[in-house]
Amino acid sequence: MACFPLYTHIHAWGALLLLADQPGGLDAAAEDAGEILATHTALTLDAVHHDRHYRSALGSRDIIGQAKGVLMERFDIDAVAAFALLTRLSEESHRPVVVVAEELLETKTSTDR
Numbered sequence: 001m002a003c004f005p006l007y008t009h010i011h012a013w014g015a016l017l018l019l020a021d022q023p024g025g026l027d028a029a030a031e032d033a034g035e036i037l038a039t040h041t042a043l044t045l046d047a048v049h050h051d052r053h054y055r056s057a058l059g060s061r062d063i064i065g066q067a068k069g070v071l072m073e074r075f076d077i078d079a080v081a082a083f084a085l086l087t088r089l090s091e092e093s094h095r096p097v098v099v100v101a102e103e104l105l106e107t108k109t110s111t112d113r
Contacts, residue, residue, distance in 0.1 A: 002026050004038035008046045016041060060098040067101035070108050 001020070006013035016038045020026045026034075064086065071082040086104075090097040 002031055002034050004034045006038055006042040006045065008042050010046055011042075011049065013042055013045050063098055063105065064101045067104045070104060 002018045004016045004018070006016055016034065018026060018030065018034050020030075064083075067086060068079055068082040071077065071085055072079060075082075075085075077085070086097050086100055090100045093100065
């Protein structure tokens with residue numbers, strides 16, 4: 001059995017375990033291949049993780065932007081003041097800004113009907 005850590009400078013993901021079907025079945029070439037495979041696996045996991053967070057952040061940004069627009073129109077304020085209002089509401093309610101923004105947008109669409 002050979003164990004290889006799965007890590008990058010950002011995350012520690014776990015370990016890659018290689019098992020041989022007989023004692024001494026993993027030679028130096030298998031260890032080299034295991035190190036290469038572990039490195040590629042860890043980098044792939046980091047890339048997938050980054051992509052998921054990037055897509056989530058983009059969605060949150062759009063929702064917050066829409067909520068800022070609603071506040072700007074509703075209260076005749078600029079973008080900076082609208083974001084300040086969202087962040088203040090977030091802090092006072094102990095909820096993330098994106099949750100406050102989603103609730104504001106839900107309220108806006110339900111009153112438009």
